[in-house]
Amino acid sequence: EAGVVQSPRYKIIEKKQPVAFWCNPISGHNTLYWYLQNLGQGPELLIRYENEEAVDDSQLPKDRFSAERLKGVDSTLKIQPAELGDSAVYLCASSLNGELFFGEGSRLTVL
Amino acid sequence: EDKVVQSPLSLVVHEGDTVTLNCSYEVTNFRSLLWYKQEKKAPTFLFMLTSSGIEKKSGRLSSILDKKELFSILNITATQTGDSAIYLCAVEATGNQFYFGTGTSLTVIP
Numbered sequence: 001e002a003g004v005v006q007s008p009r010y011k012i013i014e015k016k017q018p019v020a021f022w023c024n025p026i027s028g029h030n031t032l033y034w035y036l037q038n039l040g041q042g043p044e045l046l047i048r049y050e051n052e053e054a055v056d057d058s059q060l061p062k063d064r065f066s067a068e069r070l071k072g073v074d075s076t077l078k079i080q081p082a083e084l085g086d087s088a089v090y091l092c093a094s095s096l097n098g099e100l101f102f103g104e105g106s107r108l109t110v111l
Numbered sequence: 112e113d114k115v116v117q118s119p120l121s122l123v124v125h126e127g128d129t130v131t132l133n134c135s136y137e138v139t140n141f142r143s144l145l146w147y148k149q150e151k152k153a154p155t156f157l158f159m160l161t162s163s164g165i166e167k168k169s170g171r172l173s174s175i176l177d178k179k180e181l182f183s184i185l186n187i188t189a190t191q192t193g194d195s196a197i198y199l200c201a202v203e204a205t206g207n208q209f210y211f212g213t214g215t216s217l218t219v220i221p
Binding site: 004031033040041042043044045048050055056091095098099100101102103104105 | 115117142143145147152153154155156159199201203206207208209211212213214216
């Protein structure tokens with residue numbers, strides 16, 4: 001069974017440019033999460049979906065970040081415009097029965 | 112405010128040593144506590160603990176939960192260089208919410 005798939009694995013952009021990350025969760029997992037992880041820190045929740053509904057986006061900086069999960073399966077996280085401080089790893093995860101499965105992450109570097 | 116606190120933040124040991132990593136939590140509507148190992152990629156699942164006092168074991172790793180005192184420990188015996196990683200503790204609350212600690216960075220020196 002395929003795990004959580006994310007792309008791209010790495011992205012380098014200049015500040016003020018847009019960037020988008022894609023995530024395909026494990027089949028059958030209705031709950032999808034986007035986390036931000038800075039070096040030396042634990043994952044911090046950006047947004048959580050139950051099917052196509054964003055049920056917790058309180059930590060998402062909505063002035064520049066947006067996310068969607070239109071058909072309740074794969075999801076896209078967008079940053080526009082990117083800032084230097086957005087450099088981090090963006091982790092997607094999905095859960096079933098209390099177990100959280102992570103993708104490989106998308107490492108963003110903003111120059 | 113719900114929170115998960117891990118200690119120590121970092122640890123350096125020699126191969127063969129035994130280490131104990133700590134995780135304390137204050138989370139309402141607790142459902143389970145999970146341990147993950149993170150090398151230079153995504154966190155990988157180690158243990159899920161839901162009941163107090165029942166040790167979970169996998170090879171040289173073991174973990175136990177104390178729901179009265181609100182903490183868990185992760186033990187690694189006879190450490191190897193391959194155990195070098197960040198160990199994350201997470202608590203699941205009802206409603207599919209997960210709260211993470213900052214992690215413990217373990218370095219095992221040959």
